[in-house]
Amino acid sequence: MRTLILGFDSFDPTIFEEMAGDNQLPNLQKFMEHGGYSRLEVCSPPQTEVSWTSIATGTDPGGHGIFDFVHRDPATYLPYISILPTKRSVLGEQFIPPYTAKTFFEEAAALGYPATALWCSIQV
Structure with missing residues (x-):
């Protein structure tokens, strides 16, 4: 079995459903008819x-540790981008995952299932 999850950030589901119903999105309509379609509840805080x-990760912010784009350093009060923490090593500066829970991609790979995440950022 194969699973494909498509997510559209900030895309109003009512507009999406109307467009799919009017045959303006024929390929996505086929996914909806032959697969599954569901609206998701917004988590709190409602941020990307x-x-x-x-x-x-399948967890809420308390489980994965991501609450905002920006945090404040308690020692200096200066803001920093919290979703891109770094550490210095002999190889130079390295990014480290900011979340504390495993993703379902990591869980699937650990069980021997191939899993890929493709994140496409499109500005319109």
Whole structure:
């Protein structure tokens, strides 16, 4: 069995459903008819990075640790981008995963199932 999850950030589901119903999105309509379609509840806080991390890990912000794009350093009060933490090593600066829960991609791979995540950012 194969699973494909398509998610559209900030795309109003009512508009999507109307467009699919009017045959303006024929390929996505086929996915809806022959697969599954569901609206998702918005998590709190309703922000992109929180929502996508919740989808990828199956946990809420308390489980994965992502609450916002920006955090404040308590020692200096300066803001920093919390979704891109780094550490210095002999190889230079490296990004480290900001979340504390495993993603379902990692869980699937650990069980021997091939899993790929493709994140496409499109600005319109």
